[in-house]
Amino acid sequence: MHELMNTTREALYLLLSLDPALWEIIGVSFRVSLTAILVALPPSLLIALLLARVAFPGRWFAISLVNTFMAVPTVVVGLVLFMLLSRSGPLGELRLLFTQRAMILGQILLAMPVLTAMLHSTLQSIDQRAWETARQLGAGWWQSLWVLLREARFGVIAAVLAAFGRIIAEVGSAVMIGGNIEHFTRTITTAIALETLKGEFAQGLALGLVLLLLALVLNVLLGVMRGRGHQTVSV
Amino acid sequence: MLTRRLSLFATLALSFLLVSGAQAADTVRLATTTSTYNSGLLDYLLPKFEEDHPYQIQVIPVGTGKALRLGRDGDVDLVLTHAPAAEKAFVDADYGVEPHGVMYNDFVIVGPSGDPAGIDGGDDATSAFATLAGQGATFISRGDDSGTDKKEKHLWEEAGVTPDFEGFRAAGQGMGEVLKMASELQGYTLTDRGTWLAMKDKLDLKIMVEGDTGLFNPYQVILVNPERYDGLNTQGARALAEWLISDEGQDLIDAFRLNDKALFHASAGEKVDPTSAVHESD
Numbered sequence: 001m002h003e004l005m006n007t008t009r010e011a012l013y014l015l016l017s018l019d020p021a022l023w024e025i026i027g028v029s030f031r032v033s034l035t036a037i038l039v040a041l042p043p044s045l046l047i048a049l050l051l052a053r054v055a056f057p058g059r060w061f062a063i064s065l066v067n068t069f070m071a072v073p074t075v076v077v078g079l080v081l082f083m084l085l086s087r088s089g090p091l092g093e094l095r096l097l098f099t100q101r102a103m104i105l106g107q108i109l110l111a112m113p114v115l116t117a118m119l120h121s122t123l124q125s126i127d128q129r130a131w132e133t134a135r136q137l138g139a140g141w142w143q144s145l146w147v148l149l150r151e152a153r154f155g156v157i158a159a160v161l162a163a164f165g166r167i168i169a170e171v172g173s174a175v176m177i178g179g180n181i182e183h184f185t186r187t188i189t190t191a192i193a194l195e196t197l198k199g200e201f202a203q204g205l206a207l208g209l210v211l212l213l214l215a216l217v218l219n220v221l222l223g224v225m226r227g228r229g230h231q232t233v234s235v
Numbered sequence: 236m237l238t239r240r241l242s243l244f245a246t247l248a249l250s251f252l253l254v255s256g257a258q259a260a261d262t263v264r265l266a267t268t269t270s271t272y273n274s275g276l277l278d279y280l281l282p283k284f285e286e287d288h289p290y291q292i293q294v295i296p297v298g299t300g301k302a303l304r305l306g307r308d309g310d311v312d313l314v315l316t317h318a319p320a321a322e323k324a325f326v327d328a329d330y331g332v333e334p335h336g337v338m339y340n341d342f343v344i345v346g347p348s349g350d351p352a353g354i355d356g357g358d359d360a361t362s363a364f365a366t367l368a369g370q371g372a373t374f375i376s377r378g379d380d381s382g383t384d385k386k387e388k389h390l391w392e393e394a395g396v397t398p399d400f401e402g403f404r405a406a407g408q409g410m411g412e413v414l415k416m417a418s419e420l421q422g423y424t425l426t427d428r429g430t431w432l433a434m435k436d437k438l439d440l441k442i443m444v445e446g447d448t449g450l451f452n453p454y455q456v457i458l459v460n461p462e463r464y465d466g467l468n469t470q471g472a473r474a475l476a477e478w479l480i481s482d483e484g485q486d487l488i489d490a491f492r493l494n495d496k497a498l499f500h501a502s503a504g505e506k507v508d509p510t511s512a513v514h515e516s517d
Contacts, residue, residue, distance in 0.1 A: 182405035194407035199304030
């Protein structure tokens with residue numbers, strides 16, 4: 001217990017004293033995960049729109065497929081990407097393995113199912129009339145889409161927050177395809193794994209606190225969004 | 236009803252205590268380094284020990300830093316590590332008792348067969364390291380405070396280089412992962428011979444430098460100080476340590492082969508001096 005108190009105090013000190021090594025790692029995590037979300041959002045939105053608005057044979061199966069991908073363990077995504085990007089793999093020539101780009105790629109693959117599934121359910125629950133009214137009032141296709149997205153904005157933000165929470169907290173694929181290289185591909189989670197291995201518990205705990213705080217902020221935001229979303233629906 | 240539940244609970248609790256008590260009496264927890272574990276030496280030695288002794292050994296493979304930390308925290312009964320300076324500090328601070336030298340193995344420098352830095356065939360590790368730094372070659376470092384990592388840091392120091400040259404990558408992972416990374420990125424790395432032999436068929440690398448006395452690597456077994464913690468299995472730990480340095484244990488270590496190569500050289504009775512052949516600093 002005494003040890004735990006000491007470690008926690010040390011961890012807080014590291015965070016609050018703006019320990020550069022610690023904040024560099026936090027920076028890498030955020031840069032990689034935010035990039036992944038930004039890249040993953042447009043295609044996810046497109047797929048979600050297709051699934052929500054276009055009736056095609058096998059649509060229910062496509063929806064099941066998206067939900068299935070949500071359950072794929074991150075280490076499996078890491079392993080598959082590793083095999084693709086490895087020197088002996090089909091994409092070895094790209095020399096992407098153990099770079100931030102490879103990590104972003106992995107996180108895009110992890111974020112897309114979450115984004116697609118949540119966006120799909122949001123777009124489905126939006127009143128059909130929003131689209132039709134816009135079309136009847138002479139709005140073009142793009143304008144109508146804009147109206148629809150404005151209607152669904154809280155759902156979109158909720159999806160983004162949930163996906164971001166998932167990818168910034170995952171360690172399996174990050175360590176496999178990023179390689180935990182210092183100053184380069186070392187993220188919050190891979191650093192926690194390493195510091196624990198080294199017996200440097202305070203460092204690990206400090207980074208863990210950052211993730212905990214982030215989860216809290218994301219969940220509060222999500223709660224706020226859900227509440228606001230409901231209000232706009234009920235009005 | 237309530238009394239029935241209570242008695243059930245009490246029975247369960249009691250049986251749990253009995254089980255865990257029984258387990259504590261004959262289980263010995265050994266923290267060792269990933270490189271030792273990966274070599275397969277323990278899979279070969281421990282069953283032979285368990286045949287003649289009433290103990291079961293649970294092996295916890297981690298980096299040297301974590302192994303000594305587990306010992307310091309009383310989470311294991313003994314450690315088998317290879318970082319003389321850190322081990323000396325561990326014993327001096329009274330965390331560990333009865334240190335014994337058990338064996339030696341050695342490190343090798345491996346790299347891509349193209350050898351862009353031109354260090355192949357050398358037998359001087361320090362000058363090879365100086366060349367790698369001068370060339371800005373791709374070098375994958377363990378960077379995880381393991382015995383191997385401490386060794387590598389010492390070699391940079393000997394070479395008079397600060398390892399921040401173009402191409403230096405600290406991976407903060409185990410030996411196996413680092414070897415895979417070196418193979419993927421076609422870089423150089425320092426590895427223990429055991430992990431190298433176990434993995435070399437899967438790697439696109441070859442040995443560049445070996446045989447320098449500065450690459451030797453002594454192992455010690457150290458008991459966790461029983462006066463610091465209750466509930467340690469010191470008796471079992473001592474039985475294992477003494478068996479490792481007995482004639483039987485030492486002969487078995489010498490007879491161990493990996494891919495037809497001897498990996499460890501028994502060295503019980505030789506004092507491990509933190510400033511000796513494998514001088515190494517923290």
